[in-house]
Amino acid sequence: MTGRAPQVVVVGAGVIGAAVTYVLSSAGVRVTLVDRGPLGGGTSSRCDGNVLVIDKDPGYQAEMAMLSQNLLREWAGDLGDIEYRRPGSYLALAGEDEEEPARAWVDAQCREGLAFRYLEYEETHRVMPDLAADVPGSVYSPTDSTLNPLAYVAALLAKSRHRGAQVRARSPVAEIRVEQGRAAGVGLADGTALVADAVVVAAGVWTPAVLAPLGVRLPIRPRRGHLVVSTKGPRYGDVKVMEFGYLMAKFGRERVVPPDVERFGVALVYEPTRAGNFVLGSSREFAGMDTEPDPAVLHAIVKRALRFYPGMARATVLRGFAGLRPWTPDHVPVVGPVPGVEGLYVAAGHEGDGIGLAAVTGRLIGDFILERTPPLPVAPLAVGRFQEETAEWA
Amino acid sequence: MANPLVRFWLDGEERQGPLGVPVGLVLYGQGERVLGWNEVTGQPRGLYCGIGHCFECRLEIDGVRDQRACLVPLAAGMRVCRQVPPTPLAFEDAP
């Protein structure tokens, strides 16, 4: 890079692209952010607002999530009101058979230095009085936070614009231009050419399609999730609650649950919002790029919620919708340079953690482009780590 | 209209109204313009679209919350309550 301020094009105005743009524009980089559709109109508008450590495998993933939480805490002051709060989060147990694995999980996280706790029956029901009486216990993570995803994306973009970033909605990318082995810019479908020193592809589930013309293959697949939103009314506690089985569903481990819960990968997620609604999740399925909500899945989510919160039978559902998580085979995102094309980066594949991991992802891409030292090892995130899988998917 | 009058309760207060007329419209006719409050701002809300689309007239009717009062016909003995807006989140940040 020469002495002048570098110029970067970011493809994808979801939360990841917005965080990358925010970090770069805050560092004085001239950024143009483009999206084929509306800003934050993909997965970032079809998700909950969880910023979690509690559901990460102990070790690297938990460390990455903690880094992101700390960064977000720093950013929150700058971003204004994004409904950011840190109530912590809880994993409720569905049965006594989950007690052993839950205690083991807490021990493993504590060995990594995280402040997890196992809550016995009494304490669980004191903190969450609306829980069904047969929930035997819970796991607590005090650092977990929550925010409004739409407000988060909007605030990242507003601050970025204020710092000189150009943001173009409804501007599909026709090609990523590569000259002599270097990313040279982006050609838009309307014929506009954007010149750049670096191009960052942060297009979530659409990333493989954006990169395919360059012969770059990534095993990112859409893993559909449904959410249900209640009307504004009584809530069933002010804290965020998931079920311990969520971890099983997320990592594809075995659970003893009803058939539709198993089939759609359903696990309770309960998130009260400041607006007075609550959000219910979750489901996990490979169902292509279809985001039409499936009533059978919505029913399974509501039924699962009633298992933990019988009082919710009085609540009213406002709507249900579906989004596409960018899944990777090892549940770790893809963040880093594309081998063989200098100046081309990928920031994608965050599955259900885009909101939570956006901050650290933005930071890492900033470090790559500005040649700073990243705050954690980057090898597990490398673009090139999927040799076998890509052969399989090709 | 010739609808017979029946007894019902609004927030515990005894009333009379025409059988079969949607509750929200009955209340409008009795001068009860305010049927609820916006859950975030606390501003009053009342009948608006009259055909079940806007959800602004939601009342608790016979113990079931969020009934669109413009669609539910008045029945004898009905217990109708305005819904109290949710309290703000008490639990903001963990210690």
Added chain:
Amino acid sequence: MSPKRFDAVVVGAGPAGLAAAGVLSRAGYAVLVVDEAPVPGGRLWAQWHRLGSTVWDGAHEVDRLVSALAPGVQWRLSTSVEAIAGSAAEGFQVDLARGGAVGRAVLLATGAAEVPLPIPGWTLPGVLAVGAAQTLWKGWHIPPGRRGIIVGTNPLGFAVAQELLGAGVESLAIVMPPPSMATAHLGSLPQQWDRLFELAAGAPRWAQPVARLLHGRAGWQRMAMRLYPPGGLAVSGARLQLRRQALAVEGGDCVEAVTLQSVDAAGLPAGAPWTEPADFVLLAGGLRPLGELTAQAGVQRGHYDGLGGEVPLVTARLATSRAGLFAAGNVLGVESARVAIAQGRLAGWGMVAHLGGSVPADRWREAEGALELARRDAPFAFQPGLGAARLRHRADSEREVGP
């Protein structure tokens, strides 16, 4: 409990749905009619206006449509349809708020909803969508109030003003909406006047004073507006005040007043705003096809401003892109109730044919002819550009879903 099976499930008991249910039930098919409202008729039920020397009485039309149903038609009123799944082969599962039903064919006749006109203060109790006043008074004989202001010059607003005659309303004015982002889609005041004059050229009863003012000539709008009486013209029992706009609705817990502003012949503010007392305000923002269920059911759709928004693409016999799913009435575009009835009959025959019944050729001719006639006789178009939009919709439909 397994859901009950029907030959046809009709979603929406308005003019289109009732007309289709009539055709299907008289042809011997098992029909279920579902509607959210407690009474059949949809918007037709509360319609009442003069058409030339005759009166269009919606309640009477509903009675006729209901009494034309064969015995045995099943009803699920006060019931919302939440989703439609399945297919013609296995039967469509119609998810109802309580339970469900299965139909070999389904008619989507969900009608239209009002377009919001969100002017400052519009959430105050006593501010109603104009159709709600129609339901209150014509439906249930509940007067909307004593002093009212209708905001917006949409045809539905004029129809309702006419219907409120006899409701004991002491004063009723029709004024223009304020300029704002939320009303930008309506265009500038001169553009709105132009549209109104275009409507007036068709000269339904309410528009005659405006038409006289214009002598039926286009391009005279600017002069007409210079001459326009400051106090407005008497139209349908209301004062049509085209050179006033409502800036905001005022009040504590309910509507108490409206802030008004005079405008000049170019539509620009003239003089200081003032308030006038009012105890109800009716917002006339127009109608749009109620398409949530067509979107959920995944039928192919297109956007047509002249039809009021997003509508399904359909064959000439009103079959959608999904075999066994049909559409009729305002869900296909905002037109008159007579058009909806004619579409309902046509879709009804289309469904009979889909269910394996034979439809005599003269039935098709009759149904198609009635639709053409209803369109030709329509007193006015709800949206500008209706005719052109209909042609485009037809052409797109033919290309995408067939003739």
